[in-house]
Amino acid sequence: MxxxxxxxxxxxxxxxxxxxxxxxxxxxxxxxxxxxxxxxxxxxxxxxxxxxxxxxxxxxxxxxxxxxKPDRFHELDEWLAKYRTLWEARLDRFGAALARQQHRKSKGSSGND
The missing domain is CATH 1.10.10.10 (Winged helix-like DNA-binding domain superfamily/Winged helix DNA-binding domain)
Incomplete structure (x- = not known):
């Protein structure tokens, strides 16, 4: 660039x-x-x-x-791509942790009905 x-x-x-x-x-x-x-x-x-x-x-x-002019935006996107995968992996781990937490909460509240 x-x-x-x-x-x-x-x-x-x-x-x-x-x-x-x-x-x-x-x-x-x-x-x-x-x-x-x-x-x-x-x-x-x-x-x-x-x-x-x-x-x-x-x-x-x-x-x-x-x-x-799309070329410069493509250059930016290519540069950001390596960092995007880093954030996507972190978000995937965060989503999995939230799902586990929600599963534990729903499991704990189902025994109290």
């Missing part, structure tokens, strides 16, 4: 811009209306996201349409 993806997405406003683009291509003014910051701020965040490889831009006459 040429520009640190996590540093790029650490900014909450940039994450809001990404969320606004999750539904498809949008113009700057559409994003401005959705997230409620000035056009210059949205443009700056779009430029940073574009430079980091998260966003594409295409000209449509006078308009510039922005869209998410």
């Amino acid at each position: 040429h520009i640190d993806a996590f540093q790029t997405l650490a900014d909450p406003t940039r994450r809001r811009v990404v969320d606004a683009l999750s539904g498809g291509e949008r113009q700057v003014n559409d994003i401005v209306a959705e997230i409620g910051i000035h056009q210059s701020g949205v443009s700056r965040h779009l430029r940073i996201l574009h430079e980091a490889g998260f966003v594409t831009v295409r000209a449509d006459g006078q308009r510039r349409l922005y869209a998410l």
Whole structure:
């Protein structure tokens, strides 16, 4: 990853811009209306996201349409995959412990009826 993806997405406003683009291509003014910051701020965040490889831009006459670029998100997903398996294993163990605890409780309460 040429520009640190996590540093790029650490900014909450940039994450809001990404969320606004999750539904498809949008113009700057559409994003401005959705997230409620000035056009210059949205443009700056779009430029940073574009430079980091998260966003594409295409000209449509006078308009510039922005869209998410899936490649960077795939890179993030691949990096996170090894940690996801770690958490899934922990959650599986936690779920098994809860099931054992619930089984013991139901076993203990059935004798008191």
